[in-house]
Amino acid sequence: MQSKIASAYKMLGKYDKESLYLKESSDMLKLNVEKDKIHLQRELQNIQKDYNNEKGRDKIQNSIILIFIILSYVFVLLLFLFKYRKIKNKKKKIIEEKEKLLLFNNAISAEKEDMIKKFQKFEKDQSFSDVIQMAKDNSPQFWVSFHQLYPEVYDKMINVNPKIKVPELTFCAYLYLGFSTKDIAEYTYVTVRAVETRKSRLREKYNISSGTDFYNWIREL
Numbered sequence: 001m002q003s004k005i006a007s008a009y010k011m012l013g014k015y016d017k018e019s020l021y022l023k024e025s026s027d028m029l030k031l032n033v034e035k036d037k038i039h040l041q042r043e044l045q046n047i048q049k050d051y052n053n054e055k056g057r058d059k060i061q062n063s064i065i066l067i068f069i070i071l072s073y074v075f076v077l078l079l080f081l082f083k084y085r086k087i088k089n090k091k092k093k094i095i096e097e098k099e100k101l102l103l104f105n106n107a108i109s110a111e112k113e114d115m116i117k118k119f120q121k122f123e124k125d126q127s128f129s130d131v132i133q134m135a136k137d138n139s140p141q142f143w144v145s146f147h148q149l150y151p152e153v154y155d156k157m158i159n160v161n162p163k164i165k166v167p168e169l170t171f172c173a174y175l176y177l178g179f180s181t182k183d184i185a186e187y188t189y190v191t192v193r194a195v196e197t198r199k200s201r202l203r204e205k206y207n208i209s210s211g212t213d214f215y216n217w218i219r220e221l
Contacts, residue, residue, distance in 0.1 A: 135174060136187050146173045156221035160206060171198060175218050 009017035127149050134142040143166055147154050153176055157164055174184045181199070185192045199214055208217050 132177065135177060135179065138187050138189065143170045143173060146170075146177075150176070153218075153221075160221065168202075172202075172218055175199075175215055178215060 009015070127145065131142065131145045131149055133139075134145055147169075150173075153173070154169065157169060157172060171184075174187075179187070181192055181195045184190075185195045188195075202208070203210070203214070206217075208214065
């Protein structure tokens with residue numbers, strides 16, 4: 001506007017007025033430029049502010065996502081550790097129960113075996129006493145009971161002489177039990193001389209030297 005007025009004054013030849021309006025026009029232009037500059041700066045500041053705010057929101061959002069991921073990982077890890085520990089404790093408990101059961105079964109087996117051994121010992125002791133008594137009584141059942149109690153003696157004698165007879169086996173059974181010549185004579189109702197003669201015949205029959213104890217020989221067959 002002032003520049004047009006200045007042009008009009010120039011045409012009229014009023015140069016002082018022209019200069020005045022040109023100056024006003026220049027001042028107004030500078031003022032407008034300054035205003036535009038300030039406005040532009042404000043817009044730039046607003047843009048920067050919006051950018052910073054957006055960047056801050058993104059940063060916060062990223063932080064929240066990161067925290068969520070970390071918490072999720074920690075939760076999964078804790079859950080895994082809990083499950084692992086639970087399974088481990090369960091396995092440990094099962095192993096302990098199995099060990100207790102094994103110890104219990106071993107104890108029962110040991111006790112059972114001990115009872116069986118005691119019973120067998122008692123039974124053998126009882127059978128031994130019965131056999132001794134049968135020998136003293138010259139019972140016809142003596143050899144049968146002796147054979148049941150000491151089957152290995154029969155097997156050894158059969159190996160030495162497959163044709164051995166029961167009377168000879170019975171006599172050897174007396175010797176195996178450790179009865180003396182006098183005792184054998186007394187229990188079988190024969191003389192001591194008869195027992196000694198029979199022992200001598202057995203020595204000759206089985207090539208037992210005079211230096212070998214007859215009782216040891218028959219026990220060490």
